[in-house]
Amino acid sequence: MTDALLGLAADLSRGDDAAVRRTAADLRERYEGSARAVTASGDARRDLVARVRNAFGELESLASAPRMLRELSPRSIDQLLAAGEDLAARIFSAGLAARAVRSEYVSAPDVIATDGRPGQASPDLAATDRRARTRLRPLLSKGTIPVVPGFLGAGSEGGVVxxxxxxxxxxxxxxxRSLAAHSVVLWKDVPGFLTADPRVVPDARVIPQLNVREAAELAYYGAKVLHPRALIPAGRARIFVRPFDRPEEAGTEISSRRTLERYPVKALSAISGQALVTVTGNGMLGVPGIAARTFGALHHEGISVSLISQASSEHSICAGIPEAQADAARKSLLEAFREEVSRREVDGVEVLRGLATISVVGLGMAGTPGIAARVFNALAPAKINVVAIAQGSSELNISFVVEAVRSGEAQRRIHDAFQLSKIGGGRASASEHTDIVLLGFGQVGRTLAGLIASPSRRPRLRLVGVVDRGGYVFRPAGLSSRDVRDLAASKTRARSVAETPRGVAAGDREAIEALAEHALSRPILVDVTAAKTGSVLAQAVASGFDLVLANKRPLS
Structure with missing residues (x-):
């Protein structure tokens, strides 16, 4: 709806009367349809529909206004957008009331205080705390649900921004924050934060938990699940991002907790449409203020910098910027260093276009050796050239620049290298051991399991799973020799491994599918059955397992 209203404002300024009337009529119909859908016939519906018609009737009338009245200031655009948000909140509140849920519409300026800047207002946290507590706590104490329009706040002169x-x-x-809530749930059209963009990396999966700093990094570097500003007032509240069409799913928790420290890499994100501008010259060495002047020139043009890289020799400094602003950046930098260029102290300003910035993110990366090596080793076999690299001292992320046409392949390779599509993925380096899964647990299987699990015989082998006809047992850290003895004792009593503690009832194919969801190290499936297991073995190979057969039947 917001995009449609912004489009209407643009059409109004251009004098496209037909487009203004068409968009206003379409929006009126959609809002009216929503109002009718959530309320029964009667006064409540009539009042709501009348409010919708009045709001969009005023918009349609602007199409006939003189040209001078159509030039919309940022404040006027805010008023236009506020009308849509206000109607949506009133319709939602009416829908709750129609279902006998006590609710009350609350105007956003009554509770959200801001600095009054149209189009991009910043909240006044202390004033918002006071307003929200005064207005909302009495309603909550009575069991009434306040319905507040999002996206809006109070302007400096009493209006709305x-x-x-x-x-x-x-x-x-x-x-x-203002109400000291334990949690905040953001309902989205995505299942949560994912390990990568699923349009680029098809096997990306939902991340169960992120630290606030990790979520902010991912949001900044292209993950469009939420805006980084939404994390500023989070405080101690846990934020949950969940899909509105599957409300039973857990989604992603964002909080101050740090989890999975053994798996430091959480996700990767990317920004496409980037360019690098580089200022170079021997006259820059040891000269104070070069960086300040560089970024001052970019700031003057309103250009946001996504990445900074500077050689330790101070011979060059480069910045990642939106490609669409590359020409403006170059012009501004040449003007800023005009005298140095004339004296040949600065060689000039180079622009490299058609790039993408990829960021590998994880709070546990700090102090964990091997992350950067694994990232770049994943790219080397495909001959993907890294144009620039940046890593902060906090090591919360490693960001680097590649050609945009290779960005998708680079993301997929890094995602695979860290096994981010798997449970337990994200380790700093590949494990040196090999994970073994036994298919079958008869006499041969039990003997082999005892040999692998024996502390004196397993420096590079780890038995992580056993599958029999009734189900499976899986231990990501490996089955101990005691675990194997307990499983063997259970089998001698004619019981399936599924009937043991932490055993799972499942068929062969279900068991392999479940085990393949985990980040195993060079997994091998050892078939020690005497059954026709061809389809199970094919599934295992497709899931990344190597095979060892003591069973001839699949080959016959």
């Missing part, structure tokens, strides 16, 4: 992109998420976290 918008909070910019991601403003609805920001509204939610602001109110969660």
């Amino acid at each position: 918008t909070l910019g992109r991601g403003g609805s998420d920001l509204t939610a976290t602001l109110l969660g």
